[in-house]
Amino acid sequence: MNVKNKIQELRKARKVTQQELADALSVTRQTIISLENGKYNASLTLAHKAAQFFGITIEELFIFEDEENL
């Protein structure tokens, strides 16, 4: 399962800095950078917190892609 997210897109649209988002989600800025770059997949708790922060559902924030083609 490949997971992409819209964190960077939504963060920029709402003019929130990486540090502000990190503080709001109680994680380090480095974690936000890794999430935005797709290097790290958030846990369910962090995904829930992030979705709540942007006021959308987890499914709207994270895009789950099946890897059936592999």
Added chain:
Amino acid sequence: MEQFRKKLRRRIMLSVIFCLSGLFIYAALIRITGAPEYTKGILIGVLSGSLTVSVFNIFRLMPLLQDEEKLKKAYIAETDERNTLIQKESARTVMSISIMIAALAAIAASFFNPVITLTLSANIILTGIVSIAVTAYYNKKL
């Protein structure tokens, strides 16, 4: 955050206890066993290394209890899930590399000193047993 503050206080307390008990154990070992010079040297090395780490920990943690902002940063750094994952992955990698190095060292030592070979082999076996036990524990716990 109050829980984290308590955790830090506990860590500071443990470091202080560790320092004092380390000094006490060192003094007791020297007096009771009348350790030879070489053993004294090893003991002093272990003690001074442990004390340095403990004292460093105490001086690192104390200011966090006085400053709310620093405390929050430390809390985030410690509970950050990516940091936790990095630590877990690093620990696993370090463990595998250490075992491989010990195995290579045991093979190399077998050419000139059987005692070192046996010691290293015992270390590898013990590490394996501890690893199995810890895995079994977490298997039940989680």
